[in-house]
Structure formats: C-alpha cells, structure tokens
Amino acid sequence: MRITQSMIANNALKNIRNSYIRREELSEQISTGKTVNRPSDDPAKAGKSSYLMSRNRLLNEYIDDIKNTRSVLVYYDTALQEMQNVNHRIKELTVQAANDTQTVEDRNHIALELKQLKEHLYKLANTQIGGKYIFGGAKTNVPPVRKENESVVINTPQEANIRAKLPIEHIDIEYGVTVYDVFKTDSGETVFGILDRLINSVEKGNNGDIERDLGSLDNILNKVNANLARVGSVDNMLESMKNRFEKVVDNNTDIINELIGTDLPKALSDLSLEQTTLQAALKTTAQILPQSLVDFIR
Template identity: 30%
Template sequence: MRVTQSMLSNNFLKHLSNNYDKMGKIQEQMNTQKKITRPSDDPVVAMKGVAYRTNLTEVQQFKRNFTEAHNWLDNTDAALDQAKKALERIRQLTVQASNGTLEENQRASIAEEVKQLKSQIADIANTQVGDKYIFNGTDTLNPPTSVDANGNIVVKTPSNNNPVKLELANGVYIQVNSVNSDTNGIFNQELFDSMDKLITNLEADDQDALKQDLNNLDTHINNLVNERATVGARSNRIELMEDRIDQQEISVTKMMSKNEDADMEKVITDLITQEAVQRASLGVGARIIQPTLLDFLR
C-alpha cells in the first residue's frame, strides 16, 4: 500500500489530537484533584464512589440522630433530678410536720409549700425539648398533665404511649424518653393523688396518715432514682455507639478518598511525561510533513 502525504498528515493530526486529549484529562485531574470527573472515565471507581457516599450520608444522619438523642436524654435527666429534689423537699417537710409539735399556722405553711412543690412537679412533667413533650410517649405534641376546673392536676392518657426511639445504627433503635402515664410511670396520677392526700393530712394534722405518706414519698423517690439510673445507662450506651460511628465516618471517608482522590505526585509525573511526548510528536511531525512552496521561498 502506498503511503501518501495526506495519510501522514491525517495520522499526525489524529495522534496530536489524542495527545491533547490525554493532557486535558490530566489537567482536569490537577484542577479537581479527583481521579475521574465523569462516570465514563472509570465506571468501577464511579460505582464504588456512589456506594461510599451513600454509606457516608447514612453515617452522618446517625451522627445527627446522636445529637437529638443526647438532647432528649440530657433534658430527661435534668428534669428527673429537679423532680427528685422537689420530692425530697416534700419529704423533709412531711417529717417536720409529723413530729406533732407544730402549731396550726406552721402546718398550714407547710401544706402551702407542698402545694407549690406539687405544681412544680407538674411543670417538670410537662418538660419540652423544642416543641415536643418528652414525658408523654410518642404523643409529643400534647402535655402529659393539666389542671382541671377544681385545681387538681390530671395526668392525661396519651393517644400513643409507646416510647420515643431513634435509630442510632443500622436496625438499632434506642429509647430516648421516659414514659410516665402508665401505672408504673414516674409522673403518673398516683403521684399527684398521693400529694393531694398529704396536703389533706397536713391540714388535718393526721399523724398516722403522715407516716403512710412518708412511705408513699419514699416509693416515688425510689422510682425517680431508678429511672435516672436507666437514663444514665442509655446515655452510656449511646456514647459508646457514638464513638463507633465516629470511627466509621473516618474509615468511610478514608476509603472514599483512596477511591476518588487523585495521586498528585503521579498526576504531575504523567503531565511531564505527556508534555515530553507532545513535544516529540510535534518534532516528528515537522520532519515527516513535506516542505511547502513557502519553505523554499524563505
């Protein structure tokens, strides 16, 4: 086959264009610091990148859930601590009133303080995180306690008394609130009814009944202590899970970087090599293309 000047010129231009295309891709890698800029550059790297990014997005969502979980549990623990202090103050006043040496106006003062502390406990039961009530199961938009027409505190039965749970790992849901309105709850109706009885017994100076009131207070205080211990155990577990998620985030980010990020030392070396190839290609092309009339006229 006869090789013509036209064939040499076309081959030269084709190879020159390919060299420029390679240099363009290397330049893109330098600018973006990524191995690929489009899936067609390397489908395997692109597919792995999608998987890693999906995993990273999932981990980052879990981290946001951890922030929400800490918020709920910290507020729950603080509320339980305040309620415990209020009940301990009521118990202290009850012990003081049960010695039988107080005058009538002193017992009335104690009864009045107990009323105020009862209202304070009701306010604690209505603690909110943002706009959500944390002691009312999943019925978080409605307060668990209210005051009726007679001034009595009423614990409502929530429409859904299931615990609030957050997903903190794949398929792992942790309870972040304390359900209170069932019979074993911490802010149940029995608690407020027992305080109403205590107030009545204080006003009547019923010493025998006050002793039973002390036993009831001890039961409710123990319930609060036990619930705080449960909340603390959940907090400890969440902290351990959070450490694991942090490690997963670091690991996924590292794998994604290895998969996608360009090795800049290699990219610079490739660029230098390609530039040398390009210069050599131009030099060869200048030699094999026949001179034109203008070249002879020089």
C-alpha cells in the same frame, strides 16, 4: 513500507488529539479530586467507592440522629434530676410534718411549700423542646398534665404511653420517658394526688395519713431514680455508637481516597508535562502540515 506525508500528518494529529484528551482528564482529576469520575473510568474502583460513599451517607445520618437524640436526653436528665431533688424535699417535709412537735404555724409553712413544689412538678411534667412535650409519649403536641380546679391530672391518654425510639441499624433504641413513668405510682396514683392528700393531712395534723403516704412517695422517687439511670445508660450507649460510626466513616473515607483520590502533586506535575508535550507537538505538526499541502498540490 512507504511512509507518506499524509501518514505522518495523521499520526501527528492523532497524538495531538490524545494529548488534549489526557490534558482534559488530568484537569478533571485535579478539579474533582478524583481519578475515577464515572464508572467507565474504572468499573471495579467505581463500584467499591460508590458502596463506601453510600455507606458513609447512611452512617452520617445515624450520627446526626444520635446527636439530636442526645440533645433530648440532656433535657430528660435535667428534668429528672430536678424531679429527684423536688421529691427528696417533699419527703423531708413529709417527715417533718409527721413530727408531733410541729405547731400549727409550722404545718402551714410546710403545706405552703408543698403547694409550691406541686406547682414546680406540674411545670416539669409539661417540659417542652421546640414546642414538643418530652413526657408526652406518642402525643408530644398535648400537655402531659392539666389542671382541674386545684387538682392536677394526667392529660396524656393511656394509649399514648409509648416511649420514643431511635431506629439505628435495624434495631429500635428506646430512649423516651413518659409522664406515666415518673409521675404515677405502680398502683396508679399520681404524685399530684399524693401531694393533695399530704397537703390536706399536714394542714389538719393527721400524722397517720401522712406516714401512710410516705410509701407512695418512695415509689415515685424510685421510679424517677430508675428512669434517670436508664437515660444515662442510653446516653452512654449512643455516645459509644456515635464514636464507632465516626471511626468507620473515617476508615471508609481513607479507603475511598486510596481507590479514587487524586494525588494532587503528581497530577499537577503530569499536567505541566502534558502541556509542554502538547506545545512541542503543535509546533512540530505546524511544520509538517504545510509540506503535506505543497506535496498534495504538486
């Protein structure tokens, strides 16, 4: 087979073009950190990595949602612990007031403190985060309780007595606490109504009525304790889920790097070698092309 100058020139130009393409590929791999930048580079690896990246995005959304929900649970936990302390104090004062040895002045002091504790519970019931009432159920824009003259009544409608839920992985995790959960007894009385009766009974010295309301106070305290335990349990579960999701994201990221990640030291070395090869090819071709023109003129 006869080798012509034209064939040599064409082959040299082809090699130069391939070298340019390879250099651009290496540059892209170094700048993006990925060896597969489009499906055509490697369909199998591109498909696997695309699925894992999509999965990571979803898991990271779940992780953010869990963090936001846990920050709300902190407010629930703080408010419920404070309610627990307040209800314990109310019970202590109620037991003291039922003692026949209490003087009128003692009873007045107890009644005054009960009124202060009632006001404190009113503020706790209307606890807000970012302008939203945490005990409002489905109506977070409406104060859960309101004042009517000297009384405090539940303002959240019964149909809004719905606990907040966090949807994760096709399940709804119930984490909210409503005003009905911790400010109302099983029989339908509110802690504020019980306190109004207690204050009146303490001021009048009706020990029989005071003792009768101790059972209602116990019911409120038990509900607060139960919801405090539930909040703690949900927080522990969410923390466990967050940790698990973070591990999965880390594992997926490692797999993605193995599939399409650029080996930077090797890529830099290959690029340097490719540039050296290209320079040598250009010099060689520069010597070949003029000879081809001379031959062509002859």
